[in-house]
Amino acid sequence: MMAVAIVTGASKGIGKATSSLLKEHGYTVVSISRTMPEVGDMRISLDVTDKGSVVKVVEELVNKFGGVDVLVNNAGFGVYGKFTDTSLDEEEYMIKTNLVAPIVFTKLVLPHMLKKGSGSIVNVVSEAAYVSTTTLAVYSASKAGLASFTNSLWATVSKMGIKVSGIYPGPVKTNFTSHPSFAGMKTNIFDKYAVEAEDVARAVLKGIRTGKREIYVPSRLKVDPYFLKLSSIMQEITYRLIRRYF
Ligand SMILES: NC(=O)c1ccc[n+]([C@@H]2O[C@H](COP(=O)([O-])OP(=O)(O)OC[C@H]3O[C@@H](n4cnc5c(N)ncnc54)[C@H](OP(=O)(O)O)[C@@H]3O)[C@@H](O)[C@H]2O)c1
Numbered sequence: 001m002m003a004v005a006i007v008t009g010a011s012k013g014i015g016k017a018t019s020s021l022l023k024e025h026g027y028t029v030v031s032i033s034r035t036m037p038e039v040g041d042m043r044i045s046l047d048v049t050d051k052g053s054v055v056k057v058v059e060e061l062v063n064k065f066g067g068v069d070v071l072v073n074n075a076g077f078g079v080y081g082k083f084t085d086t087s088l089d090e091e092e093y094m095i096k097t098n099l100v101a102p103i104v105f106t107k108l109v110l111p112h113m114l115k116k117g118s119g120s121i122v123n124v125v126s127e128a129a130y131v132s133t134t135t136l137a138v139y140s141a142s143k144a145g146l147a148s149f150t151n152s153l154w155a156t157v158s159k160m161g162i163k164v165s166g167i168y169p170g171p172v173k174t175n176f177t178s179h180p181s182f183a184g185m186k187t188n189i190f191d192k193y194a195v196e197a198e199d200v201a202r203a204v205l206k207g208i209r210t211g212k213r214e215i216y217v218p219s220r221l222k223v224d225p226y227f228l229k230l231s232s233i234m235q236e237i238t239y240r241l242i243r244r245y246f
Helices: 013-024 051-065 088-116 137-160 180-184 189-193 197-210 219-230 232-245
Strands: 004-008 028-033 042-045 070-073 119-124 162-169 214-217
Touching: 004 013, 004 051, 004 088, 013 028, 013 070, 013 197, 028 051, 051 088, 070 088, 070 197, 088 119, 088 137, 088 162, 119 137, 119 197, 137 162, 162 197, 162 219, 197 214, 214 219
Parallel strands: 004 028, 004 070, 028 042, 070 119, 119 162, 162 214
Antiparallel strands: none
């Protein structure tokens, strides 16, 4: 029987590329997003912050397939702007989407994976988990929370046969910046340095297969956390530069 993979945020960008890649690699792909996804063996329209519906959908999937082999928590968005100017309602919704929903999905699929003694959980985090700019304060906080959750989960269940991986992309060419708040973005680093959604999808597949705790896209970004954690001097300089220019 083919392995069953849930991909959230699958209507666009990284999620859509991931659903396509997993299908190519023989997974039975369950694609989820608010607008109906175009790719997937099962396509479900669902808001990942709607906990009651998420519980129902995951129960139905477990009953239909006898479990879930792969969970890719990818659905997410950013609210851009200085914390002094952004909307609290939007930020609360963002925390529910980027952080609470992955925890809920994980809580629901993990017991079935543990029963089988196998499975993969891949969380699409962000470089922003480690590098906080002045214009993505709550987004960074949501991703730092997701990074922390991912690391803790990795430490808890990777010795029980479950592969857990966090993906840390820098800028990616997707619809991410189409959120209205990005209209005020001054320096568009996305155009200059962004990688393709397919590059991140390949990293997700690597995470599913290896359970590597952190995967950076592009891989040179892996210096970021060390850079920030190990050198307090460099950290101070980095944040001073951020305060000045971003
Ligand atoms: N693009 C970047 O530069 C970048 C960098 C680092 C990390 N990331 C992360 O990568 C992930 C995917 O983003 P992307 O860049 O591919 O952006 P995207 O093109 O805007 O795609 C976001 C996906 O998430 C779905 N989504 C958003 N809110 C949802 C909700 N409440 N319920 C269900 N689905 C929801 C969207 O579908 P619907 O609107 O149809 O619901 C869409 O399919 C996010 O977690 C993002 O934080 C992106």
